Amino acid sequence: MQVEFNQVEPQGVLTSWWRGVGPSHNVFMVESFIDELAAAAEADPVDYRRRLLTENPRALKVLELAAEKAEWGKPPSGRQGRGVAVQFAFGTYLAMIAEAAVGEDGAVRVTRIVTAVDCGLTVNPDTIAAQMEGGALYGLTAALHGAITLKDGRVEQSNFDNYLPLRMEEAPHVETHIVPSAEPPGGIGEAATSAVFPAVTNAIFSATGKRVRTLPVNTEDLRKV
Numbered sequence: 001m002q003v004e005f006n007q008v009e010p011q012g013v014l015t016s017w018w019r020g021v022g023p024s025h026n027v028f029m030v031e032s033f034i035d036e037l038a039a040a041a042e043a044d045p046v047d048y049r050r051r052l053l054t055e056n057p058r059a060l061k062v063l064e065l066a067a068e069k070a071e072w073g074k075p076p077s078g079r080q081g082r083g084v085a086v087q088f089a090f091g092t093y094l095a096m097i098a099e100a101a102v103g104e105d106g107a108v109r110v111t112r113i114v115t116a117v118d119c120g121l122t123v124n125p126d127t128i129a130a131q132m133e134g135g136a137l138y139g140l141t142a143a144l145h146g147a148i149t150l151k152d153g154r155v156e157q158s159n160f161d162n163y164l165p166l167r168m169e170e171a172p173h174v175e176t177h178i179v180p181s182a183e184p185p186g187g188i189g190e191a192a193t194s195a196v197f198p199a200v201t202n203a204i205f206s207a208t209g210k211r212v213r214t215l216p217v218n219t220e221d222l223r224k225v
Helices: 023-040 045-052 057-069 125-145 191-208
Strands: 080-089 092-102 108-118 173-178
Touching (some): 023 045, 023 080, 023 191, 045 057, 057 092
16 A cells, blocks of 8 residues: 655645544544445445444444434434444444434534444443543534634634634533443543544435535535525
C-alpha cells in the first residue's frame, strides 16, 4: 500500500489536525461511504453491514445489539431518520445508532443515541456509560456547531458565546449497552466521538434523502423546498 499526502490548504492560513487522532475523522469518511454503498445496493444499512461482518463476530455482536435496542426495524415518521455506524478503534468495538429529526428550515435535532460497546474486560460500567455520553455530546458539538470562520484574516470565534457547545436542551438521550467480554481492555475515551459523526449524518440522509459529506452540518442544504 502506498500513501501520499498533498497539502491543499490555502497558504495564508496555518492549519493543524482536529482535536483527536485518526479515527475521529476517518470513521466519518468510511462509515458515510459504507452507507452510500448500501443505498446504491438498495439494501438496508444494518443488513448491508451485517453481511460484511460475518467473519468479525465482535463487530457483528455490537451491531446487532445496537439495532435491537434502537428498534431499527420500526420505521420513523416524517422528516425523522435513523443512522448507524460501526467501528473498531482504540481497541474497542462500537456500534452507534442515532435518531434525528430535520425541520423544514433544515435545523437538525438529535433525539436519541443508542450505543453498543465491546471494550474487552469491563472494569467499571458506569465509567463506560459516562464516556459514551460525554464523547457523543462532544462530537455533536463539532458536528452541529463546530465551524471556524475567518474575516479580514482573523478567526471570528473567540469564546463560548460565538463558538457554541451543545446546550442542555439540545442533548439527546444516550443509551449504553455493554457486551460482556473477557478480551483485553480497550480504550473508551474517544470512541463515541468518532462514531457520532456518521451515525448522525446517516440519520439525516434517512430523514431527508440528502447526503452530508462535510461538517459541521449546513442547515441551508437541508431546507425543505
